[in-house]
Amino acid sequence: MASKRKPYVREMDANWWKDHPFYRFYMIREGTALFAIWVSLLLMCGMADAGGILSVLSNPLIILINLVAFAAALLHAKTWFDLAPKAMNLTEAQNRLVIGGLWALTLAVSLIVLLVAFA
Amino acid sequence: MADMNKMSLRVMRYNPERDDAPRMQGYDVPWDPSTSFLDALSYIKDTLDPSLSFRSSCRMAICGSCGVMINGVPKLACKTFLRDYPEGAAVEAMANFPVERDLVVDLTHFLEYIQTLKPYILGNQRRPEEGPNSQTPEQLAAFRKFSMCINCGLCYAACPQFGLNSGFLGPAALTLAQRYNLDSRDFGKAERMPHINKEKGGVWACTFVGYCSEVCPKHVDPASALQQCKVESALDFAAAVLNCTKKKEAGHGKQT
Known part of the structure; x- marks a missing residue:
């Protein structure tokens, strides 16, 4: 007897992430990479023309974009640090230690950079 | 009623x-x-x-x-x-x-992938008369969480990468591979790594969406197992490169 099978495949379109909060947050998390590119481009421009970049940076629109980029960087750090210990097979207490350590390191480096910049 | x-x-x-x-x-x-x-x-x-x-x-x-x-x-x-x-x-x-x-x-893909990764103890030469393999609590703790999988496939239903690419070995199968790679009684890692390293369906198809761990009814945390698989895969690649260089040097030695 011929098979009556006719498996139905539900195709995924490019909007697969839109209707689910978990997937939306994932896309935002991955989207923070775009702001990392933006900041990298700004830094490269600054290295090419240190004088010119200052006038660009004082533009209110650029300040606004940079504030969003800062928020994106913080979100990226938060999600990345939370995920980092998962690659290491540790106990729950060790996980918290790793996450705390990464934040402490970030704060320390940020402080040193700020001190060098404004001293 | x-x-x-x-x-x-x-x-x-x-x-x-x-x-x-x-x-x-x-x-x-x-x-x-x-x-x-x-x-x-x-x-x-x-x-x-x-x-x-x-x-x-x-x-x-x-x-x-x-x-x-x-x-x-x-x-x-x-x-x-x-x-x-x-x-x-x-x-x-x-x-x-x-x-x-x-x-x-139709769970065929999922079941085939589990089979592909050989989720059972390999290469252990110990015979029954030598008694059981002993393990320390630490050695057991290293993989115990990943051994709780009941093969329900919920993590595959949660994984957009599997949805977009049915060739991806997927969360549960790779978690089981990692579970046996971590087991101190197992010596089958070399057999599993080529599948884990595969470019199209291997562990690198995972982008750490993390929803698999969210929906797992047994709290297995497959996302964590896959990140550990990635570390293993990267180390395996580095070892392969080093061995390749060594072999080349040895080859040159013979020629001159």
């Missing part, structure tokens, strides 16, 4: 002999705080519509047969209760798998 409150459920129906695509059908099901979705599906089949197809066996969250989507979230029907859905709910076949009929999906 007659004086019980009724809840409206919408259930996915698909008859391969008649339908071109799945459709949703509504049923009113009597319920109390102890009614699970599996109870509700059984009630529909027994009383309202005997043509409804779904899989189930143990009804106590250990056989892993009754995976479905409830309001778009992968769940075990036996471990999810109507009391938590006062507005009613939609029950669909597990996402990312082809639908065979109603709530029954």
Whole structure:
């Protein structure tokens, strides 16, 4: 007897992430990479023309974009640090230690950079 | 039963002999705080519509047969209760798998991938007369969490990378591979790594969406296992490069 099978495949379109909060947050998390590119481009421009970049940076629109980029960087750090210990097979207490350590390191480096910049 | 409150459920129906695509059908099901979705599906089949197809066996969250989507979230029907859905709910076949009929999906890919990664102890030469393999609590703790998998496939239904690329070995199979790679009694890592390293379907197809760990009914945390697989894969690659360089040097030595 011929098979009556006719498996139905539900195709995924490019909007697969839109209707689910978990997937939306994932896309935002991955989207923070775009702001990392933006900041990298700004830094490269600054290295090419240190004088010119200052006038660009004082533009209110650029300040606004940079504030969003800062928020994106913080979100990226938060999600990345939370995920980092998962690659290491540790106990729950060790996980918290790793996450705390990464934040402490970030704060320390940020402080040193700020001190060098404004001293 | 007659004086019980009724809840409206919408259930996915698909008859391969008649339908071109799945459709949703509504049923009113009597319920109390102890009614699970599996109870509700059984009630529909027994009383309202005997043509409804779904899989189930143990009804106590250990056989892993009754995976479905409830309001778009992968769940075990036996471990999810109507009391938590006062507005009613939609029950669909597990996402990312082809639908065979109603709530029954084709798990062939998933089962083949588990087999591919050889989730059993390999290369251990110890004979029964030598007694059991002993393990320290630390050695057991290294993989125990990953051994809790019941192969229900909910993590595949949660994984958009598997949905977009059915060649991806996927969360549960790779977690089992890592579970055996971490086991101090196992010596089969070299057999599993080529599959884990594979460019198209290997562990690198994972982008750490992390929803697999969220939906796992046994708290196995497959996302964590896959990140560990990536570390292993990277180390394996580095070792291969080093060995290759060594071999080349040895080769040159012979020629001169």
